[in-house]
Amino acid sequence: MPDQALNDARTSPAAVWTKLESLKGDDLIAWRTADVPDRPSPDERKLDDRFPFGWFAVSYSDELAIGEVKAVRYFARDLVVWRGEDGQARVLDAYCRHLGAHMGYGGRVNGNDLECPFHAWQYNENGAVTRIPYARMIPPQAKRDNCVRAWPVVERNGLVWLWYHPDNVAQLFEIDSYSEVGSPGWTAYKKFEWRVFNSIGNMHDNGLDMAHFFYVHRTAAFPESETVIEGHRMRSVARAKLGTPRGEVDGAIVSQNSSPGQGCVRFTGISETLLVSAVTPVERDQLHVRFAFTQPQAEAEGPMGGLARALIRDICKQLDQDKIIWDRQRNEPEPLMCDGDGPVPMARERYAQFLSAEAFERAKGKTRRIETKPRV
Numbered sequence: 001m002p003d004q005a006l007n008d009a010r011t012s013p014a015a016v017w018t019k020l021e022s023l024k025g026d027d028l029i030a031w032r033t034a035d036v037p038d039r040p041s042p043d044e045r046k047l048d049d050r051f052p053f054g055w056f057a058v059s060y061s062d063e064l065a066i067g068e069v070k071a072v073r074y075f076a077r078d079l080v081v082w083r084g085e086d087g088q089a090r091v092l093d094a095y096c097r098h099l100g101a102h103m104g105y106g107g108r109v110n111g112n113d114l115e116c117p118f119h120a121w122q123y124n125e126n127g128a129v130t131r132i133p134y135a136r137m138i139p140p141q142a143k144r145d146n147c148v149r150a151w152p153v154v155e156r157n158g159l160v161w162l163w164y165h166p167d168n169v170a171q172l173f174e175i176d177s178y179s180e181v182g183s184p185g186w187t188a189y190k191k192f193e194w195r196v197f198n199s200i201g202n203m204h205d206n207g208l209d210m211a212h213f214f215y216v217h218r219t220a221a222f223p224e225s226e227t228v229i230e231g232h233r234m235r236s237v238a239r240a241k242l243g244t245p246r247g248e249v250d251g252a253i254v255s256q257n258s259s260p261g262q263g264c265v266r267f268t269g270i271s272e273t274l275l276v277s278a279v280t281p282v283e284r285d286q287l288h289v290r291f292a293f294t295q296p297q298a299e300a301e302g303p304m305g306g307l308a309r310a311l312i313r314d315i316c317k318q319l320d321q322d323k324i325i326w327d328r329q330r331n332e333p334e335p336l337m338c339d340g341d342g343p344v345p346m347a348r349e350r351y352a353q354f355l356s357a358e359a360f361e362r363a364k365g366k367t368r369r370i371e372t373k374p375r376v
């Protein structure tokens with residue numbers, strides 16, 4: 001590589017980098033969320049038409065002020081998010097059961113309730129109508145919970161999370177907390193986002209798809225890793241020599257994930273970094289991916305700040321590289337696999353827990369350990 005310094009241990013670019021090399025700065029940021037208009041239909045790509053259950057981010061906490069109402073679209077549904085005067089975030093389906101206004105546009109917060117912009121009916125967090133200012137009586141049906149469907153919400157790690165279950169089953173597990181987020185000495189989030197045109201199931205394969213790390217991300221070798229799947233949780237530790245502009249360093253990457261939409265990755269070696277990742281389905285073939293990074297201030301703002309920033313750039317570049325594949329990838333329900341592929345089938349088995357209550361129950365209390373060794 002003519003433009004790389006002699007002691008730069010990064011390997012040469014993979015094929016997908018040629019597309020990315022021409023994208024820099026604002027163009028790259030715009031590309032990450034731009035439409036891919038000529039992609040094949042979800043049916044042609046055989047994409048799963050189910051969304052998994054679990055916790056999914058719908059907003060950053062600091063992007064939803066007290067009294068603010070936001071329209072969002074996730075799970076192929078229009079939703080409305082608001083923060084009441086008590087500081088709590090709430091989510092309902094967006095359409096008012098009176099005459100169908102979308103409450104995310106012009107709706108306002110009244111106390112802790114949401115007021116529809118059309119005729120001022122007010123809803124509480126359970127989706128029940130609490131007030132109709134011009135009526136003597138609220139219709140009994142409107143007073144019931146879920147008159148407009150309400151979604152359980154928890155705020156943690158600086159994000160607003162919604163519990164999604166297609167059959168309205170109450171939450172089956174908690175969201176992990178990450179102690180670094182908001183701690184003194186740690187930077188405020190650096191936020192990045194993508195629209196990935198694929199199903200969340202295909203994206204979920206990625207962490208255990210060992211061969212792609214070399215061919216797509218050009219990691220120096222297939223990483224050596226240990227993954228433990230315990231019930232619905234997955235935790236993996238990968239050790240690798242990390243290529244940096246200043247040579248190779250020993251690095252460890254520890255990731256934990258309680259459900260397909262919610263996880264974190266801790267990087268050590270170059271610069272300590274916590275990545276909080278949130279993947280939320282938008283449509284059958286579209287995902288909203290959020291990456292939020294926090295680092296120790298002493299490293300991020302000190303003399304080694306350049307390395308801390310470079311690490312974030314490299315991690316985002318990996319997502320860019322995957323996105324080029326993901327945006328047009330088809331689902332292969334029965335893939336042809338080879339002996340070097342690593343544990344992709346186990347990733348799929350683990351993912352299946354979030355599609356069926358029976359599979360979730362069956363996996364409870366079971367532990368599987370998967371080790372991968374460098375091959376190239």
Ligand code: FES
Pocket residue numbers: 096097098099100101116117118119120121
């Ligand atoms: S449509 Fe919402 S109050 Fe009439």
Ligand SMILES: [Fe+2]
Pocket residue numbers: 206212216217318322
């Ligand atoms: Fe990847």
